[in-house]
Amino acid sequence: GEDVEQSLFLSVREGDSSVINCTYTDSSSTYLYWYKQEPGAGLQLLTYIFSNMDMKQDQRLTVLLNKKDKHLSLRIADTQTGDSAIYFCAESIGSNDYKLSFGAGTTVTVRA
Amino acid sequence: GAVVSQHPSWVICKSGTSVKIECRSLDFQATTMFWYRQFPKQSLMLMATSNEGSKATYEQGVEKDKFLINHASLTLSTLTVTSAHPEDSSFYICSALGEREETQYFGPGTRLLVL
Numbered sequence: 001g002e003d004v005e006q007s008l009f010l011s012v013r014e015g016d017s018s019v020i021n022c023t024y025t026d027s028s029s030t031y032l033y034w035y036k037q038e039p040g041a042g043l044q045l046l047t048y049i050f051s052n053m054d055m056k057q058d059q060r061l062t063v064l065l066n067k068k069d070k071h072l073s074l075r076i077a078d079t080q081t082g083d084s085a086i087y088f089c090a091e092s093i094g095s096n097d098y099k100l101s102f103g104a105g106t107t108v109t110v111r112a
Numbered sequence: 113g114a115v116v117s118q119h120p121s122w123v124i125c126k127s128g129t130s131v132k133i134e135c136r137s138l139d140f141q142a143t144t145m146f147w148y149r150q151f152p153k154q155s156l157m158l159m160a161t162s163n164e165g166s167k168a169t170y171e172q173g174v175e176k177d178k179f180l181i182n183h184a185s186l187t188l189s190t191l192t193v194t195s196a197h198p199e200d201s202s203f204y205i206c207s208a209l210g211e212r213e214e215t216q217y218f219g220p221g222t223r224l225l226v227l
Contacts, residue, residue: 042205043218088155098144098209098216102155
């Protein structure tokens, strides 16, 4: 079955780096995603990584994938107050690349 | 591009009534849309996959007669919560699969409160 786990909370000082971790179980996942959800809003796709990649960088975002350990992380450099949100890790399920299983979300709080 | 809208953004209804939620892909065609339900401080739970021109595929434990899905066009899917009860109160989010099936684009969600 599919099971995605994340730590529930992260508090970080403005300007520091944030690292959000996620573990997943489906070794056949083709894509792994990070979504951001602000209060009362839907999900915004931040970035995704193909399963045969180890790292992907996109401006302040760096995604690291350890396929052997089924571990995914999202690093946000120079964290800003606007980065306060819930971050969801998601994996594509089996052969259905577009069907997703989500983690419970990590609430990131940026303090001044 | 790739904008998905939902209407209404929030709705309050009496127990026993039915509520329809619309999900539209505004600038692209979506043969596949998804409906999720999110409880407070919890993850998104996939309810069903909506396919244009065919019946929706429901996840295990989701009552298809309770949650009616109609995907009548390439830009619109509707979710009708029939005979709503307070336990149906939740945040309902839809998504649409991009034309190249590269990812899902999410709507802003609809908050339903059943009194």
